[in-house]
Amino acid sequence: MEGHPYGYNIPISEKTKEVPWEEKVRVYEEVKSDFRFKEFLFGCLNCGVCTASCPSNRFFDYSPREIVQRFLEEDVEVIYDMMHEYIWACSQCFTCWIRCPFVNNPGGLVIIMREVAVRNAFEATKDLLKPYGRVLLKVMTTGNQLSADMLQPDFFPDWGPKMQDNMENIRAKRMAIPFDVGKSVKTAWEVSLETAIEMYTIWRETGIFEMLEKLDPNLYNVIMDIVEENEERWEELMEEEEEE
């Protein structure tokens, strides 16, 4: 029979099978050693309440109970396999967390698994995250990630004809928002340069830039160009102000 005997219905991928066992164990240990792991997993009745109330379970072949069970069984192979595509189905609603009688947090386990997948720059993760280039570019360079100019009607034809109207005369409409720092098309609100500079320091110090370089070198280069340009602009401004 294809698949896992205990219900993980997706056959283990060939790619996962080819990965050396030690490598799978290393990744598994990376997940388990995260300080949040012990706060997200306590025990499991196998009651299925989490899966029954999971929105993603309704439309994807995805079950939070499976994730919890595989961790408790220390099923290194399945966990490694799940970390490629399976976990990306989770909607991060935490219905599982509020309902689990053991106060397990399967959505939280998914977060740890995703972060480890990203840090290890798995190919499947790279592909999955490709469409987020613009979101990442925005948030990492400006400090906020949803601006009016990201809502191109061509990209959202399914949102209907009113969407088209919304974007007409967008600059004037943004200016007509009657509070001050909202008047921007490129960002959700206007962020001060010194705030953005502080954020760049946070990305540097916490390994976020490094992670990004591994995940998407092209995006990393674009982001670093903007970061460096802004840092130079800040230095110039400081010098000018000192002279003044």
Place this chain on the structure above:
Amino acid sequence: MGHGKSPYLRYADPEPFPILNKHSHYDHLFEEMHELEEKGEILVYRITEENKPVEVFTRTGRIKTVPTAKLWHHKSCGQCGNIPGYPASIFWFMNKFGYDYLNEPHQTSCTAWNYHGSGTSNPVALAAVWLRNMHQAWKTGYYPLIHCGTSFGSYKETREQLIFNKELRDAVKPILKKLGRLTEDGRIVIPQEVVHYSEWVHAVRHKIAELYEKEGKAKGIDVSNVRVAIHNACHTWKMMADDYPYDPEVYNGQRPAASTAVVKALGAQVVDYSTWYDCCGFGFRHILTEREFTRSFAIQRKLKVIAEEIKADLIVTHDTGCTTTFEKNQWIGKAHGMYHPVAVMSDVMFAALACGAHPFKVVQLYWNCSNYEPLLEKMGITNWKELRKEWEDTVKHIAELEKEGKYDELMEFFKEYDLYEPYSRTSDGFKRRRSASADMPLFKS
């Protein structure tokens, strides 16, 4: 009733409603927080009388202090970028009540999209981003009010992690030091309560209802026939579930109280439906790249159920993603004979409309893709077409001034037009050229 030594942990006595969860690990953080404060490791940014505090209950019966005045607005990128009438309505109420507040550009988003959406962050980075924002609020003397549900949920979680994990505090401290974001004696700044705007709306709901009686009704507005379906956001009440208001007036304290309570205070009809518990289908990455999931879930589990079971006029939300998901995923249902048109907006937007705010200049319904027009008619805002024309003329006027390069005139125009001065009061006299994102003529120095 006090609890141990910590001034931050108090329980209602007698219990305000039946309490199922009496042994909250989460509540314990308020004792730990006090201990860390006593040891001099952290500074707890306290809510004071200046903040005109109001007490509410959480589901464990804990008394949560909600500051209502002198607030530092931690804005939401999704709201500001995509539902601008959302923050505009919050500010509108602050102005109406004469509350002092600060809306400044020295703030980043929570960056939790990188947490829940793409997994491209980590707990140290998230903690540093949060603590930087909190330190900025503390420096200004204004208390942080978090507009976004996800920021709120994520910040509650980050605070819990920081309080219970020395390693995390040790990892984040040197970064904050580098940024100059510790107190002078080297402590990190942690707010006494993490507060969502919907909690603020909940705390001031009776004031809102008074304003409706006085000003909304005087304009002929009447919400008593409006049938409302409430959708509570997962990240406010399922994430760190022990830190969100419950109230005996709302399902006897067995469901989250914010939003429902204000709609009830206004006298509109809150109508229950079977899938109230479900999420909206937003899913972070799903709304962008798994859209068939988002729209299937939103339509089949929520919009269809709400239309068939209760024929609501309006879905009231209290977060960014849910509002977007419900209002943007209706029209597409036509393709499958599943079109269930219903107005969608947040509690504060609905409350502002009820109190007589301009539907386009303030509540910015122009951005809304759902059918809000029948709701306006039903509320008695029958002149909405004129109001819309008025707003469209304003937009045209601004566009023309910009095209002609008449920046001085633009500045003059905004002095009159804005809800407050065009150059916002900021903590340090912000200079426009010091903007990371200046893209409007108004921002030129």
